[in-house]
Amino acid sequence: MGGQGDGEPLCRQQLGERFMAVAVVGVDGISARGGLTTHDEIEANTNATMIRRAGTEVVVV
Numbered sequence: 001m002g003g004q005g006d007g008e009p010l011c012r013q014q015l016g017e018r019f020m021a022v023a024v025v026g027v028d029g030i031s032a033r034g035g036l037t038t039h040d041e042i043e044a045n046t047n048a049t050m051i052r053r054a055g056t057e058v059v060v061v
Contacts (some may be wrong), residue, residue: 009042015049023054030061 001024017019025047029037038044 005006005061009046011046012049015046015053018053020054022056023050024040024060025050026060026061030059 025036027036027038027047031037035045036044038047
């Protein structure tokens, strides 16, 4: 789900149009202060979109 379209990653456009019962996202770290973290900005935005569009989130560190 990569690529670009209209200046916004296609994956974020496509995910924004869907609802997921469960989203499983991988992150590099987690903390009370910083929340979920990853070194890649596109991955972070994709994860955030998936979490917003899901009924249940599962985070894998």
